[in-house]
Amino acid sequence: MGLFGFFKNQFIEVIEWTDSDTNTMVYRFPVHNNEIKMGAELTVRESQVAIFVNEGELADVFGPGRHQLYTQNMPILTKLKSWKHGFNSPFKAEVYFVNTKQFINQKWGTSNPIMMRDPEFGAIRLRGYGIYSYRVAEPTVFLKELFGTNASYDTSNIEEQLKKMILSGLTDLFAESKIAALDLAMHYDELSDQGKEKMKPRFKAFGFDITSLYIENLSLPEEVEKVLDKKTSMGVLGDMQQYQQYQAAEALRDAARNEGGGLAGAGAGLGAGAALGGVMANAFSPNPQTTNTPVAPPTTSVQCPHCQAANNASAKFCSDCGKAMQTPKVPCISCQAAIDADAKFCGECGTQQVTEKTCAKCGKKNTANAKFCGDCGESL
Known part of the structure; x- marks a missing residue:
């Protein structure tokens, strides 16, 4: 490259920025080690502003349009560099394009x-x-x-x-x-x-x-939001009395479907059906009547877990075999699920149900749910 070509590459004659990235806010025009030729053309597009900076100090600002760079339209830079009137030599300055679009x-x-x-x-x-x-x-x-x-x-x-x-x-x-x-x-x-x-x-x-x-x-x-959903549901239901009657009717329907053995089960089903009819009639009547007289709960029967005989739901012992209607329950030592008192393993988690724990340090016997020894304090 000849000497003329070297100087030609060093002089910048056209300064412009075409925005290729919609998120770019500021672009510094590459003028490193180059000089801007006096009379160079500066093109500033719409939604752009060009700012000249001289040795870290802000100088002239150019808005949209095509500008020929002379001392006449660069008053601040001319003053900062102490140029004489009619200065035509190339000069060094940094040029920043600022994107002013939204x-x-x-x-x-x-x-x-x-x-x-x-x-x-x-x-x-x-x-x-x-x-x-x-x-x-x-x-x-x-x-x-x-x-x-x-x-x-x-x-x-x-x-x-x-x-x-x-x-x-x-x-x-x-x-x-x-x-x-x-x-x-x-x-x-x-x-x-x-x-x-x-x-x-x-x-x-x-x-x-x-x-x-x-x-x-x-x-x-x-x-x-869950509380709001419940409140909205209550608002849709409307009359609380009708809602309560509806709930009672649902309970009676379930009782009527109870498959109790013998005549007792049949009687319970008939009684529940009669009560269901009365509740539904009252619920959908134009002017439902309220009363403070307590309504007797429907009589239901349950089967003995030992001999399968029908007994009253409130009975604690079977009328036929005399055994307890409900097997005593205790919590599992591992998952706390309710299991039979005499169960050896938990039906939920399968953990063996031990009745006591022996301390490995002092030999003291402790309860099954103890975490520390009652004598020496050793962890169990």
């Missing part, structure tokens, strides 16, 4: 629940998420506060900071609004607008302007 569909969400006090449920944990949009409104402030001397800068570099700013502001906004949790959904638009206004001064400190903020969803904890 960066849309930026997401925010609660990494941890927001604690707030609800007038109906008390203290609750609230989760939410949504989107927001912003743009660089003051390029010089943005370069001073955030950019530094990087070669480029995109939305991922500031994403976490902006999310935390939004969550902090919205948490304060939700608490101050004192809107009941059940009414939050009807105030999404109002809260979104208020949240955007609350964020404006915080974004402005970095040279940004927040153009939109939307709340997509605010959700309650699972346990609160």
Whole structure:
């Protein structure tokens, strides 16, 4: 390469930036070891701003359009470099292109629940998420506060900071609004607008302007949603008296289906059927009558676990064989499931049921559920 070619490559005559990444916020034009030719052409596209920096100090700012670089349209740089009038020699300076378009569909969400006090449920944990949009409104402030001397800068570099700013502001906004949790959904638009206004001064400190903020969803904890589901079910059922009568009718229907042995079972079924008819008739009558007279529970029978004879449900001993109607139950030493007192193994977990534990250290016998020896304190 000849000497002429060397100098030609060192002089920059066209300065422009074509944005290929929609998330790039700042791009530094590569002028390292090169000089910008006086009279070079600077092309700044719509939604761009070009800023010249001289030895770390911000100089001239150029908006959209095509600019010929002369001392006349670079007054700050001319003053910083102490150029004489009519200076035409190449010069060195850094050129930064700042993207001023809107960066849309930026997401925010609660990494941890927001604690707030609800007038109906008390203290609750609230989760939410949504989107927001912003743009660089003051390029010089943005370069001073955030950019530094990087070669480029995109939305991922500031994403976490902006999310935390939004969550902090919205948490304060939700608490101050004192809107009941059940009414939050009807105030999404109002809260979104208020949240955007609350964020404006915080974004402005970095040279940004927040153009939109939307709340997509605010959700309650699972346990609160279960309570709401039960409350909704009760509201659908309506009259509590009819609901109670319906519950009683369901119980009588189950009793009527009881397959008790002999005439006792048949009598119980007939009695339950008669009671069912009375309850249903009262439940669906136009003006159901209430009474304080207690209703006798239906008579049901159960089978003896030893001889299968039919006995009254409240009987403690069989009228035929005299044995206990229910086998005494004790908790399993491992899973605490109820098992027969004389069972050797648990029917749930299969653990052998020992009646005592012997201490390996002192030989003292302890109860089966003891964890430490009663004499020496050794772990069992």
